[in-house]
Amino acid sequence: MNTTENIRAQFPILNKQINNNALVYFDNAATVQKPKQVIEAIENYYYNSNANIHRGVHTLSRVATELFEQSRKTIASFFNVKNSQQIIFTSGTTDGLNTLVQSLSKSVLQKNSEIILSTYEHHSNILPWQLWAQHNNGKLKIIPLKENHSLDLEKLEQLITPNTKIISIAHVSNTLGLITNIEKVKEIAKKYNLIIVLDGAQSAPHMKIDLENLDVDFFVCSAHKMYGPTGIGILYMSEKWLQELPVSKVGGGTIKTVSFEKTEYEQGALRFEPGTPNISGAIGFAEAIKFTNIVGITSIYKHELDLVNYAQKQLNELPEVIQYGVSKEKAGVISFNVKNQHPFDVGSLLDKYGIAVRTGHHCTQPLMKVLNTQGTIRASFAIYNTKQELNYFIEKLKKVITMLK
Amino acid sequence: MNTTENIRAQFPILNKQINNNALVYFDNAATVQKPKQVIEAIENYYYNSNANIHRGVHTLSRVATELFEQSRKTIASFFNVKNSQQIIFTSGTTDGLNTLVQSLSKSVLQKNSEIILSTYEHHSNILPWQLWAQHNNGKLKIIPLKENHSLDLEKLEQLITPNTKIISIAHVSNTLGLITNIEKVKEIAKKYNLIIVLDGAQSAPHMKIDLENLDVDFFVCSAHKMYGPTGIGILYMSEKWLQELPVSKVGGGTIKTVSFEKTEYEQGALRFEPGTPNISGAIGFAEAIKFTNIVGITSIYKHELDLVNYAQKQLNELPEVIQYGVSKEKAGVISFNVKNQHPFDVGSLLDKYGIAVRTGHHCTQPLMKVLNTQGTIRASFAIYNTKQELNYFIEKLKKVITMLK
Amino acid sequence: MNIEEIEKEIIEEFELFGDNWEEKYEHIIDMGKNLPKIADENKTDKNIITGCQSRVWLNTELKNGKMIFTADSDAIITKGMVAIIVRVFNNQTPQDISNAQLNFINVIGLKEHLSPTRANGLLSMIRRMKQDAKNLMNGSNNNN
Amino acid sequence: MNIEEIEKEIIEEFELFGDNWEEKYEHIIDMGKNLPKIADENKTDKNIITGCQSRVWLNTELKNGKMIFTADSDAIITKGMVAIIVRVFNNQTPQDISNAQLNFINVIGLKEHLSPTRANGLLSMIRRMKQDAKNLMNGSNNNN
Ligand SMILES: Cc1ncc(COP(=O)(O)O)c(C=O)c1O
């Protein structure tokens, strides 16, 4: 039975006391807690099967390779990707985006090319493009926000010029929790033959994502936001790109033959995975996917949306609170401020009550500028959070507001 | 007491049966087994302190940040690096080398620049340079081997031209276990003002390395070869480079301010660590260093050298065996072949006796070409290996030779 | 004999060794040594199947509606495995080969040599043989 | 009063609150509100100390051999902490400031605000105050 109680029992850290209060962990968009199955899968790997993978002639190496490749398949099937080779292990979303930008800069990107991003991108989906642009006279074009802080996709088409090559966009805003209308983005991208890169760091933990049907060129996410360990993520690419994308990160394991003069690279995912991968990380990631499958990703979405709507409603009743990106359809995140108070003060005092929220710019400084604030207070939810926790949070938030007045 | 018995007790995997025989794990150069303290440190982190680091206003985030930064300090002091900011976390040696080559390609490397490598480099220290060279008309110059398979450093100076910028070299050969004479390399490098990149993947696990005194520009290694977890390693850089090296991998966490037009980057290690790092990996790595410190890195070296010399002597008595890179001073690795037999056959049969060796090109195909073989059989040792295991190995190797005849 | 009968014969042969893997492997090595050599002119790049560690050469011909395989490998255990598979498939019709299940491999306990992650070319060899059979059935001459 | 005496006074003040952190923080917030404002012309980039989340402005002057600090912060808890430290250091000699240990911070239980990993600028502020003091002692006018 997937009651919240049963689920919480799988996360021992939730029983911790913080500053003499029960931990209320609302910082899930930064990183989520891990169920004990995931931690045990990592342990198990090291106690029973640790070896370097691929090419190994001995038993442990074969076992480790099988566990690793099976993990790839588990993840592929979670995203409904038939050819698991399209799932390339990275060390996280940021790593995936950097590698991708570098590979694209050796193929489709030329001097003067233009990339379209959105106002609410995470720095990890801005800086790699910006760095490329600075060295190549490239340009970043930005999709603006509407009044309600959602993306103004009506303006997208105007940004496109003959030099536009790529739209790289967050599937879900990490600061606001708003969901990007990908169907709309795709419609326009197809019309102009643009490549779509989808930053799924904040969507993959919360929503059913069917990459076969979504039909974007690239998709990235991080395990540590999906009940998995740190140091592992994936870069998905379409079949076409799996064949065509030039490598940008190379080393042991990616090759068929090497001489100092010339190198013939492998096919498939191996081509993009130089060096010893994060084997225990991949195994932990797959175990996290199994956890998610058992709970059901649509149940997760529903549970978190209930919390979001409840929280938005409660906050709406506090006159001192300004909310950002309010919407009935969000992925587990709310963002707000207390009028005339610094988010850091609010966050510090909530922490005293055991409540973990994130405050600051959330690595979205350009968005902060548009929202005209230095930072916000962000509460982000996971499957184990409860309405009781939210009630406690609202109660203490009121207290904090009084203290700061 | 650091008896081998006590040490072995800390590695539960060593009690495993493989094909109905006790596991004899001689594939330590590929990846070494982990003591239970390391596995427990990772567990502990996830059960008690998991949170995203830096900028966090809440308690768990502060605790996680402290654990992470303390790990950096533990590793820095192991290598006698006073400013721990010079230790940059990577996902491994290969990742470190790729990032480094890309950063150097934005500063010292120009069109037509030349890089000096050695014949026994691992693919991870060839391919990133080769990829750069292909796009920039650069050149790789190769230090040849002497008769005894050690590097012919007498020939190094001849390779230098006015275009030479960098010597990137393995500290220890992963295939042969031979130790590069870095003092000699440095002498020449200083004379011509060349940058030294030291690939320490195979030296860091076995030898005392004092980076403050070694005084190279860059040093890379992987935790998983040093009793630590997969998915984490370090890139050390000298103070000068910490200030001057341009970033090549960017994203959340590396910046002071970001706008779509311009970005001001952080100082110190943060500048080179975009995105959520492998937090549990860093903590596990530090725990592995603590294990190494308790045993003592010089004891490790001595123990492994004893095994190497014993093995070389035993193999020398088998007329069917050809050894490569025989030397009295090696770091834990021996490499050989059985005349007229494919290494794969020998390795497969040894595996049947529970003995894990690696066979093949060991990601050093150019070296294989010079040794005039498709591959070798490599046995590599760690602190937990014993003479009894070696005796068993030699006994079974003889059996295998008979079977294959 | 048809494929199933040969499989049965091989299983019976291997049953004699019981749990003694050493004798089993000696038998495989022997079979490898006795594998009729592929003609030198057929040891071409077109006929090579690269595994990660050992290479296999395989040549296919059709004679009187039956498929004739000759093969070689640089590793003797691989060659022995190749010999077993050639023994099963040789002189069979393309139809039978393309339908064959090859159950005997699990039974004689050599699964590790045919696990998908042990890229030693054997799996690709079987796949190639079946592909060649299919191509012949479809009247194609392409045996790549 | 010298630095140690002021520290003692602060410790005694905070002892009154016992384990009640809420009162403790209310006191800090009050102190923040009562911190004499830094003159607007001194709220310059030169005088800014950037933490990760909140900013601190600090101005240093020397009057009759004593150091005079004025400061501000955009976060009120930070400002309260700043107020405490200014209270301790204000009107003291450069010599005393540069030698001060500031033990009171651990004692009053606000350590988390001064942990090296909580980059809120407070630590850098103390470092800056001591550096300014040292520079003055060495006759340098550079207070960066
Ligand atoms: C000398 C050398 N360099 C680089 C590497 C690559 O290390 P990793 O696979 O951990 O990235 C290895 C590992 O095999 C090595 O032995």
Ligand SMILES: Cc1ncc(COP(=O)(O)O)c(C=O)c1O
């Ligand atoms: C939308 C978005 N993109 C990218 C990232 C970066 O992910 P990671 O830190 O795991 O590399 C994050 C994480 O905060 C994110 O929320």
